[in-house]
Amino acid sequence: AQSVTQPDIHITVSEGASLELRCNYSYGATPYLFWYVQSPGQGLQLLLKYFSGDTLVQGIKGFEAEFKRSQSSFNLRKPSVHWSDAAEYFCAVGVRTGGYQKVTFGTGTKLQVIP
């Protein structure tokens, strides 16, 4: 079964600093890859996705992510963090298994932004 690992439970960055959130997956083939953001008290919003092609994908709110097949990683980055980016971020992997399109989520990384 596929698995998704987000090794950082909690990250603190200063406003204006760069950000990288890590995501590794375990699956034999290249899955479809997603990053979602959950602001406090809110549902999950899609930030960006990778289906195929260019391994550097751009998303909303100035985020980008890079798919590295050799490392089975899909890390999320932002060059300059804003206070409004404080939220929890989830990496997700989509694969077809047992005739069904299954999506598996990581355990999340909570981002704190300090002035």
Next chain:
Amino acid sequence: EAQVTQNPRYLITVTGKKLTVTCSQNMNHEYMSWYRQDPGLGLRQIYYSMNVEVTDKGDVPEGYKVSRKEKRNFPLILESPSPNQTSLYFCASSSGQGPYSYEQYFGPGTRLTVT
């Protein structure tokens, strides 16, 4: 506006009292899922549905039931809730079109407390 709605948003109940959480989407999506979110565990799938009258168990189905009588609705039923079902619940939907079937649209969540 394309959206997934859930009701109620907050619910406090007692052990053993049957309850239903409703979920509705207006995007004509084929796939719908229920997840529960618990601290440190991320999102875990409870049940999913590939279309009307087609449902199947996810990773943590014990204690839950679902039905899909109409394409837009996918209610979650707890026939005899227990305290270990205290959690944040999300309904999600996705289209049946290729890789977009993995791209989940989430409702705002239902915070359930069982005492």
